[in-house]
Amino acid sequence: MRNNINYYKLKIIKKLLTKTSQARTQLLDELLVNATDPTIVKRRIRMLKHLNLYENQLLAKIQNFQTDDAGDLDKFPINRYIDLVINRSA
Secondary structure (H helix, E strand, O other): OHHHHHHHHHHHHHHHHHHHHHHHHHHHHHHHHOOOOHHHHHHHHHHHHHHHHHHHHHHHHHHHOOOOOOHHHHOOOHHHHHHHHOOOOO
16 A cells, blocks of 8 residues: 555656746746836745745655555645745735
């Protein structure tokens, strides 16, 4: 059963890293396009820092998560929370 849990942990880590990579690329593109606007530059750098921090926290949480039910790992809505971290209107 433990190998099954490890598989799902790896699967959710891959999903997390893919989503954060996409968000990071999008923020970097916006940073380059708006390089002359100091307000947007500061906000995008702040979002990048928060995204990195959130990614690190989630990786630690996934690694330390203890369960016997693999379905528990599938219920975490990664996309929604990452979208909140990089929300442009915040």
